[in-house]
Amino acid sequence: MKRARFTEEQIIAVLKEHEAGAKTADLARKHGVSEATLYNWKAKFGGMDVSEVKRLKQLEDENARLKKLLAEAMLDTAALRELLSKKW
Secondary structure, eight states, rough: OOOOOOOOOHHHHHHHHTTOOOOHHHHHHHHHHHHHHHHHHHHTTTTHHHHHHHHHHHHHHHHHHHHHHHHHHHHHHHHHHHHHHHHO
């Protein structure tokens, strides 16, 4: 089954409906997601505006990129150390 991807704006809109008093089961059925998904969204994005969610996503992407760069640098360093220790 194809997984539906919701934009930050859509997620915030669903959470605003929930805060307005809509029942979780009704929202889940209306938007085609499970209740657990709604609770996960609320835990992650609860109380945020769209701009804050976009900034969070941007920071997560940058963090992933920096972690990848660090891992590559550490791998290069380890390879160089191993190479130098073998020569002597």
